[in-house]
Amino acid sequence: MGIGMALNLQKHLASKGLPPLRYSNRTLSRGETLREAGGLPERDFETLLLKSSVIFTMISNNEVLDSLVSKFLDTWNSALLEGKIWVDTSTVHPDTAAKCSERLAKVGATFVASPVFGASPMAAAGQLIFAMAGPSAAIEKLRPFVVNVMGKIIIDMGEDVRKSSxxxxxxxxxxxxxxxxxxxxxxxxxxxxxxxxxxxxxxxxxxxxxxxxxxxxxxxxxxxxxxxxxxxxxxxxxxxxxxxxxxxxxxxxxxxxxxxxxxxxxxxxxxxxxxxxxxxxx
Incomplete structure (x- = not known):
């Protein structure tokens, strides 16, 4: 996710006495501001996945998202992946979102497609709009960490992840x-x-x-x-x-x-x- 989103989420977690936000990036130094706010850097995406029950991603294109899902599935056995929620906030093709959802469901993980609306100032102010699609139980679990934290509203697009894309x-x-x-x-x-x-x-x-x-x-x-x-x-x-x-x-x-x-x-x-x-x- 973007730095504005991540900072707001980390501040919320700290205010509630919850474990800190773990993060990773190809250029880890870009998260220095987040580390100073209490976030925990992880050396690679695979380690981040293992240590997290909810994973947020924001990537550049379809191919990158597909490759990350492949890493997720290839690195750890299904017993370690079951129950995890993957929230992708990127802009990807609807078919890519559907494919990722299907692949993750096979190992008991949940995919929530959640592209966001709003530029950097809106992210910093926690005023983004989240268009979420996926299992309703997962969306409700995410809501307390999104509304009035990273965003002002969730548009519930139902269970078909193509719809949010x-x-x-x-x-x-x-x-x-x-x-x-x-x-x-x-x-x-x-x-x-x-x-x-x-x-x-x-x-x-x-x-x-x-x-x-x-x-x-x-x-x-x-x-x-x-x-x-x-x-x-x-x-x-x-x-x-x-x-x-x-x-x-x-x-x-x-x-x-x-x-x-x-x-x-x-x-x-x-x-x-x-x-x-x-x-x-x-």
């Missing part, structure tokens, strides 16, 4: 569309002399903090961060998420219009790709 992918269609509209509005504001600051205030007051956060990624230059600085959200991940939506739409005889990004919208308005706060201007 579909909702997340559907939600991403909105995200892409909102980003296009926001980019076009901010370029219009800059081009006409209205001003991006005033437009951003309007966006915040009328449409709320979520759309405002998309605007800030543009006006602060975050859409083109300094060289050597990791992006807030990698292009490869955005392409993966959009690809899921496009492929599923095609499978059902639908089409999705492609969206623009802020820099491209600026070019179309005869403005430079870079704004005054982006990489090229610093």
């Amino acid at each position: 579909l909702l997340k992918i559907s939600g991403n269609i909105f995200v892409i569309g909102f980003q296009e509209l926001t980019a076009e509005a901010q370029v219009f504001a800059e081009k006409t002399g209205l001003g991006t600051r005033q437009m951003e205030q309007f966006i915040r007051d009328i449409y709320g903090p979520v759309i405002e956060s998309y605007s800030k990624r543009m006006t602060t230059g975050a859409y083109a961060p300094p060289l050597g600085t990791p992006p807030g959200f990698a292009v490869s991940l955005a392409a993966k998420d959009a690809g899921h939506a496009v492929r599923i739409a095609e499978e059902h005889g639908e089409s999705l219009d492609s969206s623009s990004i802020y820099g491209a919208a600026r070019l179309e308005a005869s403005l430079p790709f870079w704004n005054e706060n982006s990489r090229q201007s610093n």
Whole structure:
């Protein structure tokens, strides 16, 4: 899971006198803030699995999730895996979620597909929205560790884990569309002399903090961060998420219009790709 989610969960566990959150990552140093908050680092994913009864994952794509499930099944015998709950908060294809659920069920483990809605500020504030699908008993067991801890609400998608993945992918269609509209509005504001600051205030007051956060990624230059600085959200991940939506739409005889990004919208308005706060201007 993301660092904001993990910190909130660790703080909750500590406040209740419960055992600390165990965590692992390919780059373990990224969890230093979590360790300082009382979390316990584990050297590898296999050890983490053995020592945990509930496992949260957030990974980059279908292949990584599938490989982690394979490690889970290949490393330990079924007697050690029975009763464990695996909660995946990633954006993966519905078929991948279904496959993982089926594989884990064979050894008595439970899979809960639980992609989340909300950017990093919402995660830090414990205001994420969890779209959960899986056995109802597992979801109820997870609820006290999610609602008012990492998220503000659980959308119960029933037992079919495909449904939560579909909702997340559907939600991403909105995200892409909102980003296009926001980019076009901010370029219009800059081009006409209205001003991006005033437009951003309007966006915040009328449409709320979520759309405002998309605007800030543009006006602060975050859409083109300094060289050597990791992006807030990698292009490869955005392409993966959009690809899921496009492929599923095609499978059902639908089409999705492609969206623009802020820099491209600026070019179309005869403005430079870079704004005054982006990489090229610093």
